[in-house]
Amino acid sequence: MTTIELRSDNAAGVAPEIIAAVAAANTGSVIAYGADPVTAQLEALVRSVFEHPAARVFPVTSGTAANALSLSSMCPPWGAVLCHDTAHILNSEAAATSMLGGGVLMRGVAGTDFRMHPDTLAAAFAATRWGDNHHSQPRVLSFTQPTDMGTIYSVAEIAALTAAARERGLRAHLDGARLANAIVALGCSPADVTWRAGVDVVSLGATKNGALSAEAIVCFDDAVADELVYRTKRAGHVTSKMRFQSAQLIAYLTDDLWLGLASVANQRMARLAAGLGDLGVGFVNRPDVNMLFAEVADEVATELERSGLLFYRIRPGVIRLVTSWQTTDDDVDRALASFAAALG
Numbered sequence: 329m330t331t332i333e334l335r336s337d338n339a340a341g342v343a344p345e346i347i348a349a350v351a352a353a354n355t356g357s358v359i360a361y362g363a364d365p366v367t368a369q370l371e372a373l374v375r376s377v378f379e380h381p382a383a384r385v386f387p388v389t390s391g392t393a394a395n396a397l398s399l400s401s402m403c404p405p406w407g408a409v410l411c412h413d414t415a416h417i418l419n420s421e422a423a424a425t426s427m428l429g430g431g432v433l434m435r436g437v438a439g440t441d442f443r444m445h446p447d448t449l450a451a452a453f454a455a456t457r458w459g460d461n462h463h464s465q466p467r468v469l470s471f472t473q474p475t476d477m478g479t480i481y482s483v484a485e486i487a488a489l490t491a492a493a494r495e496r497g498l499r500a501h502l503d504g505a506r507l508a509n510a511i512v513a514l515g516c517s518p519a520d521v522t523w524r525a526g527v528d529v530v531s532l533g534a535t536k537n538g539a540l541s542a543e544a545i546v547c548f549d550d551a552v553a554d555e556l557v558y559r560t561k562r563a564g565h566v567t568s569k570m571r572f573q574s575a576q577l578i579a580y581l582t583d584d585l586w587l588g589l590a591s592v593a594n595q596r597m598a599r600l601a602a603g604l605g606d607l608g609v610g611f612v613n614r615p616d617v618n619m620l621f622a623e624v625a626d627e628v629a630t631e632l633e634r635s636g637l638l639f640y641r642i643r644p645g646v647i648r649l650v651t652s653w654q655t656t657d658d659d660v661d662r663a664l665a666s667f668a669a670a671l672g
Contacts, residue, residue: 331636332659332666333652336536337506337618339638340652343538343589349579350540353571362387366571370578374546377581379519384553385532386545387573388565391416391505394531394543396424397563399468401555402499402529405430407467410437410452410498412444415472417503428563433464442477442613443485444469449492469493470501473521474510477612478619481510483520490526499549500526505533508590509617523548534580538589538653542576589653593618596651596660603664607671618651631670637663 333339358364367387374385388394395417399409409425411418413436417425426432439448449469457463469489474480481489490500502522504510507530511518522530528549534542545560547553560566567573580586597618601611604622612621624632624647632639632647640648651660 329636331638332663333638334649335638335640336650337652338536340654342540345585346539346576346579349575350572353575358571360568361566362570364571367574370574373581377518380523380548384547386556386560387570388543389541391533391543392421392424393565394545395503396428397559398501398529398531398545399425400429401552401559403432403467408433408435408464409468409470410435410466411470412439414442414476416476442475442479443481468501469498472503474506474617478615478617480513480616483516483525486525499528502527502530504530506536508537508586509594512587512590512594513616539576542573544577592653593651596655600660607667620649622647628670632666635666637666
């Protein structure tokens with residue numbers, strides 16, 4: 329039985345261009361721990377792609393590390409990070425930020441469509457006992473873009489929220505595990521959705537979009553970057569052969585490869601979602617990018633599994649489907665045929 333991979337974009341392989349970049353970097357010897365010319369080239373490229381002349385980049389090996397190290401550098405141990413109550417940093421990273429941040433509090437903020445809104449952020453601020461040393465003080469606002477439920481913030485929405493946060497003295501962090509997918513969906517530039525919208529630090533995802541255990545922290549705040557120099561080392565993320573991470577990220581960002589890969593994933597999901605809609609399948613979320621949470625009876629889910637469809641059961645009656653750069657039109661056609669048979 330041939331399977332169809334829709335569990336996660338993490339389950340997909342590595343893009344050929346990125347494999348080629350690793351092989352090309354595998355010649356000769358260079359100085360270790362990020363002092364190599366490849367990593368220097370990466371920083372210059374990041375500054376160009378994000379249109380920020382002073383951006384600094386820190387390659388790391390996982391998205392959890394990128395988030396936890398970013399946030400621990402932005403927030404004092406007595407502070408709090410505010411994020412949507414479905415955010416990955418709150419629910420799926422085993423309190424990594426609290427550990428690396430010396431006890432930083434993670435605090436969920438409500439909001440429809442799996443996003444924070446000005447009114448729900450205002451309510452969170454109103455519930456804060458500002459200046460009371462018995463209570464953690466909010467110091468960072470963190471977005472997941474796209475959200476863990478497949479919806480996206482517009483550039484204007486991010487800018488409005490970061491402006492409100494700035495009035496309270498908060499910095500802004502963006503968890504961009506699938507940032508390329510959001511940029512493609514929005515049709516904006518990387519700068520527009522990050523520092524121009526008030527974001528100070530970005531966890532730049534690449535592994536879900538064709539890379540090999542290569543993520544990065546992109547920092548637009550020198551004070552945070554200066555701290556990251558030490559925090560990344562202390563946490564074991566200043567890798568000795570960093571040139572191989574940097575080479576991947578260079579290939580990823582060069583000639584908009586990252587956006588091209590994400591565009592394929594988004595297009596395949598749009599096609600899958602349209603077909604499922606025609607079959608009468610209900611959705612929990614609006615699939616703005618490459619993720620869909622579908623309402624499927626448990627017995628139907630079992631039939632789908634028997635047909636070779638790979639997905640995650642999120643809770644009774646709901647499954648998650650994720651397309652990747654590797655998903656083909658044939659995969660989508662076969663998945664829709666499986667659904668039609670299981671629902672029939």
